[in-house]
Every structure is written in C-alpha cells, then in structure tokens.
Amino acid sequence: MRKMNKTMIYGMLTALFALASCMGNGNPVSLSDLEGEWNVVELAGQSVNTKQQPFIGFDTREMRVYGYGGCNRLMGSFEWSDESARMVMDKLASTMMACPDMEQEKALSHALSLTKKVKRGDTDQILLCDSLNQPLAKLNRRCFMMPLSDLQGIWDVVKVNGEVLPDSMENRPFFSLDITEKTLSGNAGCNQMNGKFKTLEKPSNSLVFLPISSTRMTCPNIETEFEVLAALKEVTTFGMLPNGHVGLFAAGSVQVLELAKRKN
Structure with missing residues (x-):
C-alpha cells in the first residue's frame, strides 16, 4: 500500500509540475519566436523515442505549418494571436502512408488539433498547451529558418550522420556553394567534387543536390x-542550428551533415 501511495503521489507531482510549466508567467512567445523548425521531444509527458524524429515547422510569413510525424508528412495552416500567444491548428492534413507503429504519430496529430496556447519552456524550447493550460507537447529548437543567400561561401563539414569529424583529419571535407549559379564544388575528404543543386517552391528551406561528380x-x-557523398544525395532541407552552424537534413528530419562557415 505504501508503495502504491508513493507511486500515486509521484505521478500527481509530475502532472502538477507539467501543468505548472504551461501556467507559468515566463516571457511570452511571439510569432517571430515560432519561426523555424522544432523537434517533438515529449507528448503528453512521455519522451518521444524513435529513429524517425517527429518535427514541426512554422512558416510565419505564410502562416503555414508543416512537419513529419514519424511516418507521414504534415501540412496545413495556423492562426495566431500575439496578445495571448493563442494558436489554432485544426486544419491539418497528412500523407497516408502506413507504418508498423502509428500510435506516436496519432498522439502528435491529436496534440496539434487540441493546441490553443504556446508557452516558453527552457532555452530553445516551447510548450504546446490546450485551452486549460494542460501541456500537450514539448518542442526543442531544431533549426532557424535562413535565406538561401546565407549559404553563399565555403563550408567545412564538422559532422556526418551525427559523428564529429576529428580535428586530426589531414583533408577535412569542405565545399563551396555559389547561390547565383546554384553550383557546388569542393573536396569530399580525398577527391575533388563538383555538382549542382536546386530548390523547390515548398518548403521554403528546400535544398536538393543533383548528381555529383x-x-x-x-x-x-x-x-x-563515401559518407559525405551519400549524405549529400539525401539532403532535402537546410537550416541554421542553435549553435550557429548549418544543418542539412534528409527526409524524415534526420540531420545528415553539420557545416561551419569558413572564415575569410
């Protein structure tokens, strides 16, 4: 009985703490704060644990929301009130693929449909809450939106598929992007490489590399x-990471490359 009571008390305290996180009087979230993409790290107080990281992106210029639920792509629009940080996302659509485990994706769709308020969490974190200030989801900053023109220049590859490249590498992979000509040139770590890239109309941060020689x-x-060249083939989007580097992402929100701009 004592064990049961302790468990119940712990659960109640956890719930109250989560509730307080939505009811707190922290700095308000503005529309500009939302701009960019966010990893979904908690749903209904439970950690999100999947190889295919769900994420939500907010395009505040077109008031558009998009993302990935772990199986399907999400898209739609949202309404916003700066005065109360009130948000409505009740007109979302998604692709219709079937995957072995859809429960987490269903939970995310349900949370988004109930979202009415957005609160600031820890650094680079926001909370989606319902009309009663109950927390629905916790989001960590994935990347900031950035214009394509900011990719102009020479970039050193510092991570490939999440692995940091050692400083002792004799030939660190790098490439130069020419935004006007939409070309890529550089060294993949051993060999010289050249190619082209394109962008799509949506999402606004799309980036697709064409066959590279x-x-x-x-x-x-x-x-x-081999890993760098394979990663470039998978890239679909880009964004500014919280640390100031640039992330290149594959379908399913997987970050395949991290780049640091070379100083002149």
Missing part, C-alpha cells in the same frame, strides 16, 4: 568521403 583517387580516409 568526383575524381577517383584512393586515400586512407576514403570511408568518410
């Missing part, structure tokens, strides 16, 4: 080069 030398760290 390269020289054919053999080097000790050729595996890293």
Whole structure:
C-alpha cells in the first residue's frame, strides 16, 4: 500500500509540475519566436523515442505549418494571436502512408488539433498547451529558418550522420556553394567534387543536390568521403542550428551533415 501511495503521489507531482510549466508567467512567445523548425521531444509527458524524429515547422510569413510525424508528412495552416500567444491548428492534413507503429504519430496529430496556447519552456524550447493550460507537447529548437543567400561561401563539414569529424583529419571535407549559379564544388575528404543543386517552391528551406561528380583517387580516409557523398544525395532541407552552424537534413528530419562557415 505504501508503495502504491508513493507511486500515486509521484505521478500527481509530475502532472502538477507539467501543468505548472504551461501556467507559468515566463516571457511570452511571439510569432517571430515560432519561426523555424522544432523537434517533438515529449507528448503528453512521455519522451518521444524513435529513429524517425517527429518535427514541426512554422512558416510565419505564410502562416503555414508543416512537419513529419514519424511516418507521414504534415501540412496545413495556423492562426495566431500575439496578445495571448493563442494558436489554432485544426486544419491539418497528412500523407497516408502506413507504418508498423502509428500510435506516436496519432498522439502528435491529436496534440496539434487540441493546441490553443504556446508557452516558453527552457532555452530553445516551447510548450504546446490546450485551452486549460494542460501541456500537450514539448518542442526543442531544431533549426532557424535562413535565406538561401546565407549559404553563399565555403563550408567545412564538422559532422556526418551525427559523428564529429576529428580535428586530426589531414583533408577535412569542405565545399563551396555559389547561390547565383546554384553550383557546388569542393573536396569530399580525398577527391575533388563538383555538382549542382536546386530548390523547390515548398518548403521554403528546400535544398536538393543533383548528381555529383568526383575524381577517383584512393586515400586512407576514403570511408568518410563515401559518407559525405551519400549524405549529400539525401539532403532535402537546410537550416541554421542553435549553435550557429548549418544543418542539412534528409527526409524524415534526420540531420545528415553539420557545416561551419569558413572564415575569410
């Protein structure tokens, strides 16, 4: 009985703490604060645990919401009131793919349909709450939106598929992007590479690399080069990461490359 009571008390305290996080009087969230993309890290107080990271993106210029639920792509519009940080997302649609486990995606869709308020959480974090200030979802900043023109220049590859490239690498992969000509050139870690890229009308941060050609030398760290070239083929979007670097993302919100702009 004591064990049961402790469990019940702990659960009640957890719920009250979560509720307080939506009822707090922290700094209000503005529409401009929403701009960009957010990873969904909690739903109804439960941690999101999946290889295909769900995320939500807010395009505040067109008042459009989009994202990925773990299986299907989400899209629609949202309404916003700056005075009360009130949000309505009750007109969302999604693709219709079937996946082995759809429960988490259903929970996300349900949370979005009930969202009425947005509160600020910890650093680079927001909370989606219902009309009674009960928390529905916790979102961590994935990336900020940035104009394509900001990609102009030379970029060093610092991470590939989440793995940090060691500083001891003799030939660190890098590439230069020419936004006017929409071309890519650089070194994948061993060989010179050249190619082109394109953007799509939607989403506004789309980025797709066309087939890339390269020289054919053999080097000790050729595996890293293979990973870089494979990652570039998968890229669908880009964004500014909270640390100031640029992330290149594949379908399903997976970050495949992290880039640092080379200083002149």
